[in-house]
Structures are given as C-alpha cells and as structure tokens.
Amino acid sequence: MNPIDRRSFLKISAAGAGAALATNRLLPAQTSAPTAAGPPKPSVLVGMATSVAPLVQSDLDPLLGDMAARAGVNALFPFIYTHVANRAGAPAGGFHGGNYATTHLKYYADTNLTLEDMRGPEFGGVDVLARLLPVARRHGMKTFAWVLEDNVRGPGPRWEALYEVDFHGRRATRHPGGPCNNHPQYRGYLRGLLEDYLRSYEIDGIMWGSERQGGLLNALGAFHNGERTDPGTATCFCEHCLRRAKTEGIDAERARLGFGELEKFVRAGRAGQRPRDGWFVSFWRLLVGWPELLAWESMWVRSRHELQAELYHHVKSINPAMPVGWHLWHNLSFSPFHRAEEDYATLAPFSDFIKPVLYNNCAGERLKSFTDSVGGNVFGDLAPASAMEFMDAALNYREAPYARVSATGLSPDYVQRETRRAVEAMAGTPVQVWSGIDIDTPVGAGSSHCTPESVRQAVRAIFAGGGRGAMLSRNYTEMKPENLAGAGTALRELGFL
Numbered sequence: 001m002n003p004i005d006r007r008s009f010l011k012i013s014a015a016g017a018g019a020a021l022a023t024n025r026l027l028p029a030q031t032s033a034p035t036a037a038g039p040p041k042p043s044v045l046v047g048m049a050t051s052v053a054p055l056v057q058s059d060l061d062p063l064l065g066d067m068a069a070r071a072g073v074n075a076l077f078p079f080i081y082t083h084v085a086n087r088a089g090a091p092a093g094g095f096h097g098g099n100y101a102t103t104h105l106k107y108y109a110d111t112n113l114t115l116e117d118m119r120g121p122e123f124g125g126v127d128v129l130a131r132l133l134p135v136a137r138r139h140g141m142k143t144f145a146w147v148l149e150d151n152v153r154g155p156g157p158r159w160e161a162l163y164e165v166d167f168h169g170r171r172a173t174r175h176p177g178g179p180c181n182n183h184p185q186y187r188g189y190l191r192g193l194l195e196d197y198l199r200s201y202e203i204d205g206i207m208w209g210s211e212r213q214g215g216l217l218n219a220l221g222a223f224h225n226g227e228r229t230d231p232g233t234a235t236c237f238c239e240h241c242l243r244r245a246k247t248e249g250i251d252a253e254r255a256r257l258g259f260g261e262l263e264k265f266v267r268a269g270r271a272g273q274r275p276r277d278g279w280f281v282s283f284w285r286l287l288v289g290w291p292e293l294l295a296w297e298s299m300w301v302r303s304r305h306e307l308q309a310e311l312y313h314h315v316k317s318i319n320p321a322m323p324v325g326w327h328l329w330h331n332l333s334f335s336p337f338h339r340a341e342e343d344y345a346t347l348a349p350f351s352d353f354i355k356p357v358l359y360n361n362c363a364g365e366r367l368k369s370f371t372d373s374v375g376g377n378v379f380g381d382l383a384p385a386s387a388m389e390f391m392d393a394a395l396n397y398r399e400a401p402y403a404r405v406s407a408t409g410l411s412p413d414y415v416q417r418e419t420r421r422a423v424e425a426m427a428g429t430p431v432q433v434w435s436g437i438d439i440d441t442p443v444g445a446g447s448s449h450c451t452p453e454s455v456r457q458a459v460r461a462i463f464a465g466g467g468r469g470a471m472l473s474r475n476y477t478e479m480k481p482e483n484l485a486g487a488g489t490a491l492r493e494l495g496f497l
C-alpha cells in the first residue's frame with residue numbers, strides 16, 4: 001500500500017458507519033411488507049435510466065404508471081445534468097445543456113463556472129426534479145440524481161479550462177479526453193452539484209459515472225471505436241497533473257517522451273507496418289523502456305478513484321444515509337487492459353452500489369470493435385479470429401466467434417458471469433451490484449437487435465449471477481415497449497413483482 005492509498009484508506013475507514021447506514025435505504029421499502037396476497041416478495045431494485053425530455057414533456061402519471069406496469073420499475077435515474085443533446089433528449093442543433101434542476105449558486109463557491117455555464121436552458125427552465133419527485137413518490141418510485149460525466153467539448157471557455165491536456169500540450173476537448181480528475185475546480189463543481197441536489201431536493205440517491213480511462217490505454221485505442229482515436233492526444237499533462245507527478249516522483253519529461261514513442265508505434269500499426277520484432281514484443285519493449293507510461297496510467301486511475309472517494313465522503317458528510325454508487329463503463333467488462341486497472345474491489349470502500357454496464361446486445365459489435373482496434377497494435381500478431389479466441393479465454397466468456405459476434409450480440413451467460421464477478425469482488429462488503437442491461441441501445445447495420453425474449457433472459461441472468469438490481473438502460477426513450485415488457489416478464493417469473 002503506497003502512502004496515498006493509505007491516506008485514502010484511513011479517510012474511508014472513518015466513514016464506515018455511514019456506509020452501513022446507507023444500505024438500509026438502498027432497496028425499495030414498498031416491496032418488503034407482507035400483503036394480504038401472501039408472503040413478502042423479495043426486494044430488488046428495478047432502475048430506469050431516462051432523458052429528461054419525457055419528464056418535462058409528458059403527463060408523468062401515465063408515464064410512470066406504464067414503466068411500473070410494463071417492467072416493475074421502482075427507481076428512476078434521470079440524466080439530470082448533461083451537455084450532451086441525446087442524453088437530455090433534445091435536438092443537437094444549438095444545444096447547450098446543463099442542469100435540468102434549479103442551480104443554486106451558493107453551492108458552487110469552489111468552481112470557476114458561472115450560472116450560464118451550468119444551467120440547462122432547454123425545456124423552458126422547467127425544474128425536472130421539482131416536477132418529478134412528488135409524482136415518483138406517489139408511484140412508490142425512488143429518484144436518483146444520475147450524472148454521467150461529459151467528455152465532449154465543454155460548452156464555452158470556462159468549461160474547456162477544466163479539460164485535460166495531452167502530451168503535446170494541447171487541450172483534449174473530446175473523448176477519450178475529458179475534464180481532469182485532478183483539476184480542483186472540476187472537483188469543486190462536482191461537490192457543489194451533488195450538494196445542491198442533496199440539500200435542495202428530497203432525492204433518494206446519487207449515481208455518477210465517467211466513461212474514460214488513462215492515456216496509455218487511450219493511445220492504444222483500447223476501447224470500442226478506439227481505432228479512430230489520435231494516439232497523439234493521450235493525457236493528462238495539465239499543471240495539476242504535472243504537480244502531482246512531481247510529488248509522486250514520476251519523471252514527466254520521460255513520460256512525455258514515452259508517449260511520443262507509443263504514438264509512433266500506434267501510427268505504424270494503423271499504416272500496416274509490422275515492427276521488426278513483432279507487435280507484442282515491441283509493445284512490451286516500450287513498457288520496459290518507458291516505465292513512466294505505466295506510472296502515468298496508474299496516476300490517472302488513482303486520481304479518479306480519489307475523486308470518487310471525495311464525492312462519496314462529501315455526500316456522506318451531508319447525509320450519511322444517502323446512497324452513492326457508480327455507473328461503470330462497458331469497456332471495463334470487455335477490455336482486459338481496463339479490467340486489470342479497475343478492480344471492482346478497490347471501489348468497495350467508497351460505494352453503496354455499483355452498476356456495471358453489461359449491455360449484452362450491443363456488446364457484440366463493441367467487443368468486435370475493441371478487438372479490431374487493439375488488433376492494429378498490441379494484438380497485431382494474431383489473426384482477428386485468434387484475437388477473439390484469446391479475448392474469450394482471458395475474459396472468461398463463452399461467446400460467438402469473431403465472424404458472428406456482432407450479429408449475435410453477447411449472450412445472457414455474459415451478463416450472468418460478469419454480474420457474478422462483480423458480486424464476488426464485493427463479497428463481505430455491503431455494496432450491492434445493480435447490473436445494467438441494454439434495451440434497444442442503437443447498433444449498426446447487421447448487428448443483433450433486442451427482442452422481448454432476449455431482454456427477459458438478460459434480466460434473469462442478473463439475478464442468476466447474484467445481482468440485487470436490474471438497471472434498464474441506457475435510455476427509456478430508446479426502448480420499444482414490447483422489449484421493455486420482457487423485463488417485466490422476467491421479474492414476474494422470479495417472484496419480484
């Protein structure tokens with residue numbers, strides 16, 4: 001345990017009592033009481049992620065009534081803060097985005113962002129939480145503030161100033177870059193946002209997510225659609241990260257040079273130029289020659305964990321019983337590299353629940369895309385079909401071969417195995433696993449599509465794997481009603497409804 005880990009651990013231990021309290025509020029109360037119809041039904045969470053658009057534009061009673069009748073939804077996860085148009089459910093043209101509840105400026109003293117930077121002007125300034133909460137409560141539904149970190153260009157210069165800096169010194173204003181974990185004003189903004197939701201509204205929990213990883217894996221394009229990424233944009237070399245590196249004794253100049261060598265390696269791969277000694281050997285040689293690459297990656301990962309721990313303890317300092325959990329990027333389940341650096345167990349001390357993204361339908365094309373991307377460098381010595389065989393073995397999957405995996409998607413067995421892996425990592429802790437499955441997340445031509453039966457099987461697989469909740473994802477507005485009903489079928493079969 002290095003000194004930083006030890007400090008975090010001590011802070012985390014001090015808040016242990018809060019974590020124990022929080023678990024009492026995790027599951028819906030309304031399913032635990034005996035009824036005239038028979039014994040109490042087991043409590044599970046059935047969460048629904050949704051854009052704010054239908055929560056502003058629809059009559060909420062029939063909307064929530066339909067979610068409950070069709071799929072037993074008992075918790076709502078509105079994308080309450082976003083600068084991404086399709087997350088809000090608004091047209092992309094001229095979109096600004098921001099907070100779709102009211103922004104109370106007194107909570108944002110620790111950031112440079114202004115009201116204009118943070119307020120979502122779409123939907124006529126309707127306060128979505130104020131509108132939603134009383135109706136949700138009447139329907140017996142909990143409401144979680146769901147904040148998915150934005151990683152597209154920030155809307156304006158004050159936002160962009162919070163973004164990472166690549167090793168060439170340029171601002172990384174889009175994915176796989178994003179706001180810097182070590183930027184004190186980004187952290188200040190996030191603390192303020194969560195405090196605002198906690199103190200201004202009677203919400204039932206917080207879920208935060210960041211779909212990013214460190215510069216080493218970004219340079220390799222080690223994520224789906226990663227082959228389009230410029231390997232010269234690896235991060236983060238902002239003033240805050242440079243200062244931190246110095247404190248940790250990491251040579252930033254050597255890291256910069258190492259990223260330059262890595263950039264050449266990846267560019268050669270994209271050009272089809274095999275290194276003299278092969279792809280894998282050359283990659284490993286880079287790590288041996290430039291261990292600062294790994295040190296930089298480790299610093300990035302630890303920075304984000306510290307940010308998460310800070311948010312967790314900030315919430316607990318205001319309300320120890322308030323559940324806090326994490327949406328965990330899909331890449332974590334199908335990239336062996338990302339999986340290695342995101343051990344679920346490391347999250348346990350600062351989590352009440354986790355939502356691993358196990359979107360098994362769209363996972364087929366995403367896994368293929370990932371394999372193609374790293375097949376252009378680290379796995380370049382393997383034929384694509386062999387690379388996929390390696391992936392299946394390394395990740396403990398039993399899935400279709402390379403040639404068919406997009407067309408079949410991944411199986412319910414993937415959902416069960418990955419839920420089980422998360423549950424086992426959290427064994428002995430109160431952390432609950434609420435796996436996310438996809439219902440009609442858009443896919444490309446020729447890829448598999450959800451059916452009522454595929455959704456039914458995916459939901460059953462969560463509970464077969466030991467999960468305590470099903471997160472119906474990724475957005476209510478994308479879901480076909482008949483496929484959503486497949487979730488309800490599974491929950492009724494299992495005796496949860």
Ligand SMILES: [Zn+2]
Nearest residue numbers: 180236238241
């Ligand atoms: Zn930085």
